[in-house]
Amino acid sequence: MSAESSTAPLQTAHPISFLVIGGGIAGLACALALRRVGHHVLVLERQDRDSVHGESGIRLPPNLTKILFHWGLKDALKQKALVSHTILFTQYESGDYLGSQVWSQDVLKETRGVFMVLTHAELYDILYDAATRAGAQIRYNSEVVEIDASEREVTLASGDKVSGDVLVGADGEFGPSRAAVIGQQVRGAPTGLAITVVSGKHLPPNLSQLRDDNGVFVAFGDGRAIVAFPVHDQEDFAFQFYGPDDSGEGRFGDEPSVPLVEIASKVDSRLEPIVRHARQATRITVRAHSDLEDWVEDDGRMVLIGEAAHPFPPGTIQATAMAVEDGAVLAKLFSHLSEERQIESFLYAFQELRQSRTRSVRASEFGNAFFMAMPACDASRQRDEGMRMLGEKGLNVLEGGDGETSGAWNEVRTIFGYDCEDEADDWWVQWGLLRERALQGRQAGDEGNGDASAAPQFDFSAFTVEVSETATDTTSENGHEW
Incomplete structure (x- = not known):
């Protein structure tokens, strides 16, 4: 399927409510993605809309634009963003020309995206309009001052309490969500x-x-x-x-x-x-910042995304892209939600899928900043x-x-060519369905034998998912491929 086409995504059979803490780019993208698959979403943003807008510039790499195109936002982007074709390199002190890099059509075709530039405010407006049009609720001037992950509830500065079936921390590296998951505020x-x-x-x-x-x-x-x-x-x-x-x-x-x-x-x-x-x-x-071992809160249904999970060097190409990829993957996984019991496994699947990707890309972006x-x-x-x-x-x-x-260019092509939604689909086909079939088989055995203790048990704790930049390696600890 072309990344430029927008098709109706799979709709969840079991809609639940997501409470997204933070109404920046990560929060809006996540809200839009979750609404696209049929879940209920409320976004809480501590600032007013004008303050959270921002006027800094943003570069949208192909791995990001293909997601936005797939979400039906190509026309909106074409009205605001510029398609960029070239990087021009010079020497800072002398102004001497060093060379250029032209994005070849072959590379862009391979990645199924384009390279675009625009402002933070323009991308924000595009995502806000799309998310609210899809039915997401967004509350500004709603600062979260306390998070109770076990109760899936937050307390606002106003004293109001708001709850959801799943809490999503999208409030950045200094927000309360990151501190709630790791147990302390860490400034880096x-x-x-x-x-x-x-x-x-x-x-x-x-x-x-x-x-x-x-x-x-x-x-x-x-x-x-x-x-x-x-x-x-x-x-x-x-x-x-x-x-x-x-x-x-x-x-x-x-x-x-x-x-x-x-x-x-x-x-x-x-x-x-x-x-x-x-x-x-x-x-x-x-x-x-040190890599977080856990993005999912132990005692409740709470998960971190965007800068709350993986702070990037500011101004780098992939910082915004990784936040949007997070929302896209979370929604893809939860499009398959059919029963309450799946929620926790989907949150941990999200963590497994995204940690490897963001760690490698973040290391690359730090390297690029100090290379420059x-x-x-x-x-x-x-x-x-x-x-x-x-x-x-x-x-x-x-x-x-x-x-x-x-080697640097190979790394760029690999990062640009990655399709996070395909990766999430692969996880479902190779792991999610496997688990569901095993559980259904166990339930059928329970009904046939009339004794739950006699049903065969299948232990998924011994299995992990390793994500490469080019493919998904699904291998059990004893080496068997599924």
Whole structure:
């Protein structure tokens, strides 16, 4: 099936209520996905709608756009987003051209998506409109101050209590959901790198190619980097500046407070117009978090998604994509819900499917951030010289030369080509149905023998699901494949 087609998804035979804590991109995407398969959804967001909007830029990789296309949002995206074809690489201090990467049609066809750029606010509005149109309820100014996972109930700042059959924590790395699951608030460790996000007007003439190709501009510097791309139908640009972090504070949602001209020092004079025309900026600390062992709360039906489960470096390509993939997979699994007893197994299946994927992609995104902002050293000089040589030959700089494909480019293609909904479907066919048939067989035996204790038992605890980026390996501990 083409990723651009929208078909009616499988509808659950047993609708339940999901209470989603957090009304950002992760929460809205999850709400839309769950409504598409017939479940009831209430989203609680602590801020008002304007505050949660955000104006930072977002890049939508093919593994994300194909989900949104499949959900019937292609036309809405085409009205707001720009299809990006090129990445242009330069050197931060000198402005020297290093090369470019053009997304080939073969690669995009293989991934069944396209690469798009837009603002956080535009994607938010698209998801909000689709989710509410599908029947999701969204309550703003509803701050959750206490979570009782065992009772599947939350207490709001107003004193009101709200409950659901399943709680979904989508309130980010600093929200109460993450603390409720792991038992404490963990802020993560500052990495020494910060990102400053801003929007502005008027790309300088030397970057006109970005407007021609809706391209993404990247500049590598000594402990610094720039990522910029056009938004708002090419009228404005989104700007991300990576540089040294001297405070260890700052997060998304903070008020813009930083004059960019004070931060972007040592920048090449040809890039100064970007800095001059930028508005006030918000500075965000890049933090490193340990991987969580559990995304599912032990004593209740509560699961983490998005940044609450796996905080990504801010501003990276896959941060938004992983949050939307989470919602898509959760909904796919719960489309098969037919009895109450399946809820817990579906939550743990979600964890099994998503942890491997997000851990590998998050490691890659951290590597990319520090690859861009690498301090001056032999490795950074080799990076720049290798790209410059490929660029002078007119070759794509991420793919390697002389017909060879670099390991980094293979990784990119693998991440872009992944289809999270197919992965969830595979789990159901290879594991979910297996379990249901075993249980049905046991129940039939109970009825025939009239003695439940005599029925054959099937222990699923000895089985795990391992997810690769290209296929699902379903193997039991004793090596048997199912």
